[in-house]
Amino acid sequence: MAALVEVRDLVKHYPIRSGIVFRHEIGAVKAVDGISFDLEAGETFALVGESGCGKSTTARCVLRLIEPTSGSIKFDGEDITAAGTGRMRTLRREMQMIFQDPFASLNPRMTVRGILREPFTIHGLEADGKVEALLEMVGLLPEHASRYPHEFSGGQRQRVGIARAIALDPKLVVCDEPVSALDVSIRAQVLNLLEDLQARMGLTFLFIAHDLSVVRHIASRVAVMYLGTIVETAQTDDLFERPSHPYTQALISAVPVPDPDRERSRRRILVSGDVPSPIDPPSGCRFRTRCPKFANELSEAERQKCIDEPPPLIDRGEGHPSACHYAEAKSLV
Amino acid sequence: MTPDTSEPLLSIEDLRVHFHTDAGVVKAVDGVSWAVSPGETLGIVGESGSGKSVSALAVMGLVPVPPARYESGRILFKGGDLIAADEKERRAIRGKEISMIFQDPLTALNPVFRVGHQIAEVIQAHDRKVGRVAARAKAVELLGEVGIPNPKQRAREYPHQFSGGMRQRAMIAMALALDPLVLLADEPTTALDVTVQAQIMDLLIRLQSERGTAIVLITHDLGLVAGHADRVLVMYAGKVAELGTIDDVYYRPRHPYTLGLLNSLARMDQRRTDRLKPIIGQPPSLIRVPPGCPFHPRCPFATDICRKEMPPLEPKDGPHHLAACHHSDQVALQQSPAAS
Numbered sequence: 107m108a109a110l111v112e113v114r115d116l117v118k119h120y121p122i123r124s125g126i127v128f129r130h131e132i133g134a135v136k137a138v139d140g141i142s143f144d145l146e147a148g149e150t151f152a153l154v155g156e157s158g159c160g161k162s163t164t165a166r167c168v169l170r171l172i173e174p175t176s177g178s179i180k181f182d183g184e185d186i187t188a189a190g191t192g193r194m195r196t197l198r199r200e201m202q203m204i205f206q207d208p209f210a211s212l213n214p215r216m217t218v219r220g221i222l223r224e225p226f227t228i229h230g231l232e233a234d235g236k237v238e239a240l241l242e243m244v245g246l247l248p249e250h251a252s253r254y255p256h257e258f259s260g261g262q263r264q265r266v267g268i269a270r271a272i273a274l275d276p277k278l279v280v281c282d283e284p285v286s287a288l289d290v291s292i293r294a295q296v297l298n299l300l301e302d303l304q305a306r307m308g309l310t311f312l313f314i315a316h317d318l319s320v321v322r323h324i325a326s327r328v329a330v331m332y333l334g335t336i337v338e339t340a341q342t343d344d345l346f347e348r349p350s351h352p353y354t355q356a357l358i359s360a361v362p363v364p365d366p367d368r369e370r371s372r373r374r375i376l377v378s379g380d381v382p383s384p385i386d387p388p389s390g391c392r393f394r395t396r397c398p399k400f401a402n403e404l405s406e407a408e409r410q411k412c413i414d415e416p417p418p419l420i421d422r423g424e425g426h427p428s429a430c431h432y433a434e435a436k437s438l439v
Numbered sequence: 440m441t442p443d444t445s446e447p448l449l450s451i452e453d454l455r456v457h458f459h460t461d462a463g464v465v466k467a468v469d470g471v472s473w474a475v476s477p478g479e480t481l482g483i484v485g486e487s488g489s490g491k492s493v494s495a496l497a498v499m500g501l502v503p504v505p506p507a508r509y510e511s512g513r514i515l516f517k518g519g520d521l522i523a524a525d526e527k528e529r530r531a532i533r534g535k536e537i538s539m540i541f542q543d544p545l546t547a548l549n550p551v552f553r554v555g556h557q558i559a560e561v562i563q564a565h566d567r568k569v570g571r572v573a574a575r576a577k578a579v580e581l582l583g584e585v586g587i588p589n590p591k592q593r594a595r596e597y598p599h600q601f602s603g604g605m606r607q608r609a610m611i612a613m614a615l616a617l618d619p620l621v622l623l624a625d626e627p628t629t630a631l632d633v634t635v636q637a638q639i640m641d642l643l644i645r646l647q648s649e650r651g652t653a654i655v656l657i658t659h660d661l662g663l664v665a666g667h668a669d670r671v672l673v674m675y676a677g678k679v680a681e682l683g684t685i686d687d688v689y690y691r692p693r694h695p696y697t698l699g700l701l702n703s704l705a706r707m708d709q710r711r712t713d714r715l716k717p718i719i720g721q722p723p724s725l726i727r728v729p730p731g732c733p734f735h736p737r738c739p740f741a742t743d744i745c746r747k748e749m750p751p752l753e754p755k756d757g758p759h760h761l762a763a764c765h766h767s768d769q770v771a772l773q774q775s776p777a778a779s
Contacts, residue, residue: 323715374637
């Protein structure tokens with residue numbers, strides 16, 4: 107089956123300008139720096155990484171909410187980087203987004219009915235009877251339609267956001283941290299709802315998250331991002347059971363699990379320091395400045411390769427692609 | 440380390456802190472007791488609005504009165520009651536013997552003063568005999584101790600020049616400046632990335648083992664508590680649902696809320712087997728707490744008695760494992776998902 111979304115060599119640089127009379131560029135924030143991936147129809151593909159790694163920028167480029175600097179994005183076989191405003195508006199019926207903050211993403215002056223009718227109005231479609239059906243699909247009651255967002259709890263508000271995203275029967279839904287603002291006991295409800303809707307409507311999810319526990323549960327494939335590039339990608343269980351990039355290994359080993367015995371016996375791989383600035387990322391491998399392997403295991407000659415050559419994202423015999431010259435699968439969970 | 444639970448360092452007894460607001464009385468903390476011993480880490484877990492931070496703020500005297508009112512209870516530290524203490528006595532304890540770190544280090548640090556200056560200020564505030572130069576030198580030493588590279592140069596920078604992880608390290612340096620006996624850590628890593636969280640927890644545990652500090656770790660993250668606490672207190676709607684050693688609470692939970700939370704978690708360390716099992720409904724507003732047991736509208740074990748009577752917090756299989764549930768024997772029959 108052909109991929110629903112094909113992203114190739116996507117780059118998003120935000121220029122940094124200086125000067126008042128003669129504005130000129132003095133550098134760029136390299137938010138996303140050449141990434142490629144496919145989304146198969148009906149799957150959940152997760153982009154994970156820490157703040158500033160470029161995962162949200164990537165998602166917004168896929169919807170063209172921000173314009174990529176270069177690279178191509180194909181949606182259903184059509185290159186949407188070249189599509190005009192009118193064409194994009196039509197295409198947006200097929201691609202929707204669920205936001206992290208259910209407080210900020212709903213207009214406080216509109217009733218739920220108004221919020222859910224708006225997609226139909228924008229696209230010139232009949233909205234009668236749709237609002238009640240949508241509310242029922244996301245587990246809310248018809249009488250909720252006349253209420254305002256502030257009358258709902260966080261979990262209910264996120265359900266309204268989900269109802270709005272699925273209103274026009276889209277193919278692709280980008281979920282940007284959809285449960286990280288919710289209470290622990292509410293997260294499971296919303297994750298189950300997303301899965302039910304995916305099964306019922308054949309949705310494809312691009313799932314953005316920093317919480318690896320949620321990702322392991324919901325995603326079929328995962329890509330790990332670091333400083334604007336993908337460092338490792340694999341089927342979900344393969345990634346968690348055989349991580350082969352030192353960054354993925356550090357990330358997995360840092361996530362606490364709710365099991366005291368396992369916590370006592372686990373191996374921790376600590377990385378030192380902070381993420382470098384995306385304005386001036388390290389040469390060669392971007393992770394080398396924090397890499398425990400680089401610091402403790404490699405010889406001088408091996409290190410030179412990390413400094414000189416950016417490692418390509420290829421399979422080095424570990425079963426899935428990883429962007430490390432010295433990739434080596436480890437079992438950590 | 441095996442904590443000595445017979446001699447608590449700080450203990451809270453039957454604390455009730457209610458906020459009197461226009462909308463009604465918010466019973467943020469409603470009959471809560473806990474204690475922490477030297478070298479021990481007590482985890483306090485709960486969702487937003489469960490009142491988990493308020494008892495720690497009460498220890499520091501940081502609860503605004505009014506709107507808050509202490510309806511009952513004592514906070515015992517070194518033989519004295521902190522609630523009855525006057526501001527001068529509190530000030531001598533706060534920061535020196537008991538200190539606190541917060542979730543958001545950017546709002547806790549003053550943006551217009553250099554980081555080193557702020558740490559030195561804490562030292563001088565409690566000991567007039569320490570001179571400016573000596574206090575500055577001590578600040579630099581502390582920054583080095585919490586793992587900030589080039590501490591001498593960093594001490595002269597402002598908070599905005601620090602990354603999130605660095606700011607939290609600076610906060611920890613400030614909190615530990617006077618070698619306190621108790622450290623209250625309110626969501627200390629929630630604003631941080633997971634690799635930085637691991638660094639910060641590693642630092643706290645190392646400092647604890649060097650100094651024997653008692654730590655109260657307040658968080659919503661059951662994983663963090665499993666890895667770092669000795670005992671855990673589970674709070675729901677301003678009340679204690681369950682209290683015990685982490686092994687008792689995670690492997691043999693006796694309260695349906697604890698069991699429900701453990702069941703609802705997605706696990707990073709296991710292959711997916713089925714859909715998640717959520718707790719139905721949502722946490723109550725603290726203004727309208729349900730009568731009887733506050734968890735009964737969401738509880739699969741609830742019966743008539745739960746709707747009428749608040750279950751007492753009682754020992755279950757052993758004196759140190761407490762739960763407030765009428766049906767804790769039935770809960771005990773369920774297999775905990777943590778015990779895999």
